[in-house]
Amino acid sequence: MINSDLQALITTLEMAALTTVILLIIGTPLAWYLAKMTSRFKVIIEAVVALPLVLPPTVLGFYLLIAFSPEHLPGQLWQQTTGQQLAFSFSAIVIGSVLYSLPFVVQPLQKAFEQLGDSLLEAGALLGAGPIDRFFSIVLPLTKASFITAASLGFAHTVGEFGVILMIGGNIPGETRVLSIALFDHVEAFDYARAHLLAISLLIGSMVLLAAIYWLNLPKRPQDKARMEQKESLTYE
Amino acid sequence: MINSDLQALITTLEMAALTTVILLIIGTPLAWYLAKMTSRFKVIIEAVVALPLVLPPTVLGFYLLIAFSPEHLPGQLWQQTTGQQLAFSFSAIVIGSVLYSLPFVVQPLQKAFEQLGDSLLEAGALLGAGPIDRFFSIVLPLTKASFITAASLGFAHTVGEFGVILMIGGNIPGETRVLSIALFDHVEAFDYARAHLLAISLLIGSMVLLAAIYWLNLPKRPQDKARMEQKESLTYE
Amino acid sequence: SKAQQLSKGNSKPLRIAVAANFTPVLKILLKDFSKNTGIKTQVISGASGAMFLQIKHGAPYDVFLSADSRRPKELEQADYILKNSRKTYARGQLALYSSSHSMHASEPLSLDLLSSPPARFAIANPDIAPYGKAAKEVLTHLGLWKNYQSRLIKGINIGQTFAQIRSKGVTLGIVSNSQLVLNNLPGVIIPNNYHQPIKQQLVIIRASKNKAAAKKLSQFLLSAKSQATIVSYGYAQTNKAKS
Amino acid sequence: MSSTLHNHAALSEVSIDSPSQLDIKINVNYRQFTLTIQLPIPLKGITGIFGHSASGKSTLLRAIAGLEQTLEGEITLADKKLVDTKQGLYLKPEQRQVGLVFQNSRLFDHLSVLANLEYAVKRCKNNKLSLDEIIKLTELTALLDHRVTELSGGQQQRAALARAILAEPKLLLLDEPLSALDQHSKAQLLKMMLTIQKKLNLPMLYVSHSLDELQQVCDTLIVMSKGKVIDSGNIHQVIHRLNSYGDADIMHQQTSLSLPIKQFDNGHGLTTLALNAKQDIFLLANEDFEQQTLLRCFILASDISISLTEASDSSIVNHICGTIKQISHQRNNVLVTVHCNSQDFFVMISAFSLQKLSLTIKQQVYLQFKAGAVRTFIH
């Protein structure tokens, strides 16, 4: 039994990690594009990206399930390409999570890019740095904190996701049964002791993980700290 | 029948609006504090704020339900103060939503505040602006986009919220029955026609709302636009 | 004072918490009930498990129609219900449902299909849903459980299982017969003796301020006419014997 | 205007122990730099701060403004304690009524030029200045609805200066506020600063790398080096002491003077200044002089030549008689200090000329310099 929770944990971590990586890969250029574009389509794209927020996850899951089934185009294409059924597979819950968590990654990054301003990018370009180079040497370090926020929001939201994954994943142990579902099952099955235990482990685990992430993001050099403390006393009452 | 969906819509809007207002009121100082503090407790507070992300909503709802019931301290205090039971009330779903959506408001604001830098705040202080004044005259306009992001993430996430509200609200029409639950009910009741209709209305409504919000946030003056287009062509490939 | 209670009941509708799978049938029945008694009702549909928890934490429901008998029993033991109010109002009937099988297919759908297990097979979660538990018993009875165990798509409740099959993400599974009847879909009824009966029980909540109306509803649902309606919507015959 | 200048010159001489002063006793420590200042600064007129790059000028201003929280010590502004770290007193910048024009202008990006100025006006308590007038003086009229990111470097500095002045602080700190401006705009704005200084009786601390600028507007000069004050006091005296440091790299050696105007126009387009009872100095008349009684001017040491007799057929109009007080060799140059009644003049000649004229101490000589060599930068 405890074994099955462990399996769910592993599935969860795999799913969340993969989802986060995909989210960053997709979300970064999307956020950049949204931050820099000014056409009137911008608002429409922004709204579409934000949509998963508004739909209840089970409903989103229902529509995704329809789309993923072999009867419909996305599911069909997947099956033709990979030879595997998409619905109720590990891939399905990853894709579902990506769609569901996309706004959590795109929006913080977009705002960070918007706030960044041009002057340092111009300076970089004049030192011969092309757009990709500028991204990694200037944008990324300057918006590191927002990337960490985006990644941790995306990761955490995926770990906590339940409705979508349950609908399109089908609770298959070792493949699509994740921690949040296991936890729900324990509660529903009156197994409160295990539910509490799992919830507390999840809480502590996540806290440690989040704290570690945020700690990594703290300034490191002592004088940085001194400066930040200065800052604080000026700007915070 | 359609009437009941309308009622759910009204409840949803009331809840989401109230929640968003409360989130901004609580979230702004919290985000400011987190952005400016450097003590090692920072990471712990950050992790606590981020926790609602990690717990599956139904599980969070389960624990909130226990806390809000008249048998436990928070519920007891509430009942003593207001004379009303907390669990299954409109107040309960607002409180639940606030807790659940807090990270979506705090994190974007915090990053925006961190990226803001000190130099303009120093300039403001030397023109005689106190901390509150500086906040409204400098910080707020410069981070307006992030406030809009925070508010729309908070609002949308509250509209889409399901698990927590279902658990602590109890799906009582006119009081705690919100759109997401109504939609779920339609799916559960095999009333797919109505589910689709409601989902599509929700989608279109949210898109219009989100688009309106983002549109408000676009630069207005023509020369701003010109500058931004310039920007784009430099920085975006 | 009874009249007073009644009139009070009229101003505040009777709140009925009902397991989602029974909601459509209940709504049909309630039309008659309200016409006959003038009692206004409010239907709150949801998962039995969640409602059970909510009742334990003070949910303002008057009647609870569970999808199982276990939760009503627990509520009874914990003294949350009106004494002797626990009644079986319906018995679940399982059916094999295939969403890929056309209604006009030459070969009719039959339980024989089960002997060659498909890659994926949907049932409700046996650990938490009564229909799931019964579905597991059916497979065990047929000696197929071991074969199926690794192929199962487990829904959170029978509603989700039905949705999963209907969306054709998975094409075969065991659902509630009433779902097929309500949606006018073909399926194969699974004999009731393949599993323990799925007793769906109702209870009247002790904290209810509307007990008189609640009792009336209980009586109404257990009446022969209502029971016949329930059966016509795909539930099994109730033995005259009480739970 | 003349009276202002007069007052300042007069007051700055006695202000060292007047009560209205800025008292600084502070320490600021950075990794590789320590600022240690113990100095009373008179709150009269404009006080210049001069020094090499990285000598700590900006750090000093930031400390006074309340932006250096790491400092230790005391700062008292006109009897009001701003900081006393021993007693745990630390006034916030917004409570100090100290204005600061930063080295980089720090305008608010999100506001137009006008809104930037109004930001200051709204938070100003007395409003003695008229917004329109300052806008006109800083030549910002055409730019009011521009975003600040659209301004040229010089325009940004003018807007920042206008904004700081409009806040009407009790003390205005200026960190190279005119570095991005051309000669002409610089002169205009310095004039404006003098007018406003007088109008509001607003003391200013003015950091600049240009001694010319400082000489023209400051009453007191503070010279900093490596985080310390190495000289301070009356501007003319400090400049004359700087002459002898022999470091021609940091400044042009010069004679710095404030002299009463005796006659605005001698009929030949020259203004006459009274050097002393017997001797006059002539310079090119400028209509701005008309309203003044005292003129601040300087004569570069390299602009003065020494002659043993009084030449008559040259275009040179100033011929002053004096005795050599000191001769100091600096590379191939010689700095000769010539005493004319009570005033020292500094003359830079080549070692070659020294030899040729065989000048010695106590010898009587004629100083010659052109009317154009008596420089005023702003009037």
Next chain:
Amino acid sequence: MSSTLHNHAALSEVSIDSPSQLDIKINVNYRQFTLTIQLPIPLKGITGIFGHSASGKSTLLRAIAGLEQTLEGEITLADKKLVDTKQGLYLKPEQRQVGLVFQNSRLFDHLSVLANLEYAVKRCKNNKLSLDEIIKLTELTALLDHRVTELSGGQQQRAALARAILAEPKLLLLDEPLSALDQHSKAQLLKMMLTIQKKLNLPMLYVSHSLDELQQVCDTLIVMSKGKVIDSGNIHQVIHRLNSYGDADIMHQQTSLSLPIKQFDNGHGLTTLALNAKQDIFLLANEDFEQQTLLRCFILASDISISLTEASDSSIVNHICGTIKQISHQRNNVLVTVHCNSQDFFVMISAFSLQKLSLTIKQQVYLQFKAGAVRTFIH
């Protein structure tokens, strides 16, 4: 070094139609400002850009660098088209190999000083310069591991300059790169820029408000006003034309010269420059002159006096004979142009002296100026 100066001076004279030039034909339109430039700029040595604040200097540099996308027209850099809006050609800034030192330094906040410099080195293709050497020349050694926010204004400018040079572009644009520096650092860095200019054969466009600076390092000067080029060409010629605009506000009128060194030390600490076959000019010797054959210097018009006879008992060492070519009145001043063989000298005297000496055109006079009046700012 001497040969550099010599070459530049020589080449800049003929470079107008040499193929290696920067060809600019552009229009940039803002709401209240239009930049219209049609100009070939020789890619030799350092070209100065001089003009009032807001005359469009920064806009021109930004256009060349590729940061003004709203521009129309063509820019060709040494036969390579950078922009041709008619043909839809627009090279990105990073493809132009053009460096720019911004008016505000724009260092990368997230990197240390060293990492800022390395940023440029990593992206540089030829690496002819040694990082260590540039660090030493810009005196950044002690600051390498500082964050750029900890630097003083002058330190930031030095770091920005070092970074831009280390990128070794094909053309370096400098927008008031030394405005926050003191006299001494300024001279040091200008010297460095000349050395590097020669070493890399790297042409530079140099924007400054200080004509002194420009006179010392530029071969060609461009004068801008209100978005247009109002004069351009050989630096000495442009400066002499500027003298006659009569706008003493923008500059000190002066005679600008590049003269061969005849004798480094005449035995009396004076260096002799050959003005022409018959006449010499003396100035104070400086050890830096020793390595040079040609010296760039200027003499302020106010530093020269006119005498009808050659004085002998004065400390003044330069006495040049010439004839008056032009007399122009400017307020109470008179600008007298005196022709001495092939060289014009500009002399500012008072109207009073003009009258007293009753000077007329074609009259023969003696110009007198001190050795110290022959100014070199960097050597």
